[in-house]
Amino acid sequence: MLETSNTESTLIEREQKLAADLKSRFDDVLEITIKPKRIKIKVKLEKLLDTANYINNNLGFDHSTSVSGVDYPNSKEFEVVYHLSTYGREDIRDIVIALSTRISRDEPKTQSLISIWPSVEYSERETFEMFGIIFVGHPKLEKLLLPEDWNDIPPLRKDFKPPGR
Amino acid sequence: MSKLSLSVGPQHPGSGHMRIILTLSGDYIIEAIPDPGYVHRGEEKLAEYRTYIQNIPHLERPVLLDATGAIFPYILAVEDLMNIIVPERAQFIRVIMAELNRIISHLYYMAIYGIFMGHSTMFMWPVGDREVFIDLANNIAGQRVSYAFLVPGGVRNDMPEIVKERAEKACNYFEKHLIEYERIFMNNPLFEKRTKGVGILSKQDAIRLGVVGPTLRASGVKSDVRKDDTYSVYDQLDFEIPVSNACDSWSRAWIHMEEMRQSMSIIRQCLKRIPAGPVKLNLKQIKVPPGESFSRVEAARGTLSYYLISDGGKVPYRVRIMTPSFRNLITIPNIMKGVMLADMPPTYWGIDYWPVEADR
Amino acid sequence: MVGGASPNIFVGKLKDILQYSINEPLNYLVNWGRLYALWPVHLETACCSVEWGAVSGPRYDIERWGMLAAFGSLRQCDVLVILGTVNRKMAPRVRMIYDQMPEPKYVIAMGACAVSGGLYFDSYSVLQGVDKIIPVDIYLSGCPPRPEQLIEALIMLQNKIRISKIS
Numbered sequence: 001m002l003e004t005s006n007t008e009s010t011l012i013e014r015e016q017k018l019a020a021d022l023k024s025r026f027d028d029v030l031e032i033t034i035k036p037k038r039i040k041i042k043v044k045l046e047k048l049l050d051t052a053n054y055i056n057n058n059l060g061f062d063h064s065t066s067v068s069g070v071d072y073p074n075s076k077e078f079e080v081v082y083h084l085s086t087y088g089r090e091d092i093r094d095i096v097i098a099l100s101t102r103i104s105r106d107e108p109k110t111q112s113l114i115s116i117w118p119s120v121e122y123s124e125r126e127t128f129e130m131f132g133i134i135f136v137g138h139p140k141l142e143k144l145l146l147p148e149d150w151n152d153i154p155p156l157r158k159d160f161k162p163p164g165r
Numbered sequence: 166m167s168k169l170s171l172s173v174g175p176q177h178p179g180s181g182h183m184r185i186i187l188t189l190s191g192d193y194i195i196e197a198i199p200d201p202g203y204v205h206r207g208e209e210k211l212a213e214y215r216t217y218i219q220n221i222p223h224l225e226r227p228v229l230l231d232a233t234g235a236i237f238p239y240i241l242a243v244e245d246l247m248n249i250i251v252p253e254r255a256q257f258i259r260v261i262m263a264e265l266n267r268i269i270s271h272l273y274y275m276a277i278y279g280i281f282m283g284h285s286t287m288f289m290w291p292v293g294d295r296e297v298f299i300d301l302a303n304n305i306a307g308q309r310v311s312y313a314f315l316v317p318g319g320v321r322n323d324m325p326e327i328v329k330e331r332a333e334k335a336c337n338y339f340e341k342h343l344i345e346y347e348r349i350f351m352n353n354p355l356f357e358k359r360t361k362g363v364g365i366l367s368k369q370d371a372i373r374l375g376v377v378g379p380t381l382r383a384s385g386v387k388s389d390v391r392k393d394d395t396y397s398v399y400d401q402l403d404f405e406i407p408v409s410n411a412c413d414s415w416s417r418a419w420i421h422m423e424e425m426r427q428s429m430s431i432i433r434q435c436l437k438r439i440p441a442g443p444v445k446l447n448l449k450q451i452k453v454p455p456g457e458s459f460s461r462v463e464a465a466r467g468t469l470s471y472y473l474i475s476d477g478g479k480v481p482y483r484v485r486i487m488t489p490s491f492r493n494l495i496t497i498p499n500i501m502k503g504v505m506l507a508d509m510p511p512t513y514w515g516i517d518y519w520p521v522e523a524d525r
Numbered sequence: 526m527v528g529g530a531s532p533n534i535f536v537g538k539l540k541d542i543l544q545y546s547i548n549e550p551l552n553y554l555v556n557w558g559r560l561y562a563l564w565p566v567h568l569e570t571a572c573c574s575v576e577w578g579a580v581s582g583p584r585y586d587i588e589r590w591g592m593l594a595a596f597g598s599l600r601q602c603d604v605l606v607i608l609g610t611v612n613r614k615m616a617p618r619v620r621m622i623y624d625q626m627p628e629p630k631y632v633i634a635m636g637a638c639a640v641s642g643g644l645y646f647d648s649y650s651v652l653q654g655v656d657k658i659i660p661v662d663i664y665l666s667g668c669p670p671r672p673e674q675l676i677e678a679l680i681m682l683q684n685k686i687r688i689s690k691i692s
Binding site for chain 1: 214
């Protein structure tokens, strides 16, 4: 499915070219949303590693800006979003691709992308401790920012109520 | 030679709270593992319980030195979702505040560099000159350090007329003083001996690890969000990006100095070009429609980005903050290898790591 | 007169004489020596540390009032200045730092976060006021307090030291 927002086609020409390139290679990409300078791609969990490899090697996005987790308790899912950017290709330096996948909330496990982008090391560790999502293949999945004796549920989940509220 | 494990503990005389666990062989470091989290305050969780306007003071606090750079991407993300256009005069005032904050932050960096090297003049002069620019920011925004000046739709108040001549005086004074800085601090033989060739981060490593800010530009990559992914009125202004190929601590300090020069040139251009007009849209309420937005800005230390998800309610659904210090944390194991223990503090401060910003 | 009253009154008068002639001037002298040579340990946590840097600088020079900005070891310092938020991971270390300082020691809690939790009253990770783990002498509120307020806090601390009894 390819959806575009209502902007002039010249403004989003490069983004549409990149999206078409990806779509031709992987035909079971779930959804692509395009805004000026921002592309969002949703894939299934099994295809995450292949899509990431393609975006790194062929499209030239050589580092990851951030890794975020989002909690959707109504649909019982977590969403893991990788934001990617490039230093090598100077013509598309302003474009940011958001690569995301949905995983189940009761057994949150996903593939770590540290073998493709080494810059995700600390962000994946933080997402693990804040949501409880396990990244298979990460060399050191431990607490980073929370106190060592934290024994409550991961704090950024929606069912954790802050003290005093 | 036997190995020694040393914990450079959370409380430091000059920097914030951060622990580095070193493994030493004799006098040289062979491994360095960072341990952040001693100033973690839970900003991302708190942002989900306050309205969009109530979020502004506490989202500035991670980098209070550079408050405008810290809140700018949040405001850009909210305005992107609301689809509003900010008046031109407000955009120029925002750029003036952002560049003033960049100068203030870089002067603090130089001051603490002086403390880590034991050079107390290098502490006193920048802190004294910093007061000149803090006074300017005080005249525009009404506060010394914690402004809460940027709002969705513009800025809170108009800039008084007297700022133009005071800014001109301040820039003239500081440009002369900057030449002295270069002579006394940068070209000092002791400073050069301790920082040239120390803490090397190669260009391939810098790209592979996704490093940002002056640390990236000191490794030979000419990248700055103000030119690459331009925002606000930076495309109408004329400035350069200093880059160095030396990849060591000395060039990181030199790039901070050159950026201050460029910032003063930007402030002068803004004061010449600023048009008359309103400074904010008179919005009755901040109503943000559902959607997602990713925005990034060049703060003093590097690229600061926000990922904002809204579900149409009064409070944001998810606010993800990615600060430059957290992204540069990954360089610590790399640049510390082979450095002598006595050179560890300047090398650590050279990457401009601010612990509160990394922990949020 | 009763037998034991006369030596008691004599001992009482002797105690008064000793108090006025030796103890009080000694008290004053020792306190005067402590007042103007306070060495601080500053726990530079978060945002308030920016104003600490400004107050040590040339414009608001706090060294004029006797707080030397000495970045030395903990074992020779008098005053612990808590500059900002203390969180759960850092709290045992703050207690350790307080215990390592030699007596007599004083604590200034600077900023709204150190006084009572401040802006982060509903955070899962912030200690609501540093007086939950160490005794505090001077509470200084503000977010962040201006450099002039820090100087006022120092003067209040000095007044407190001046009238305290050495034991």
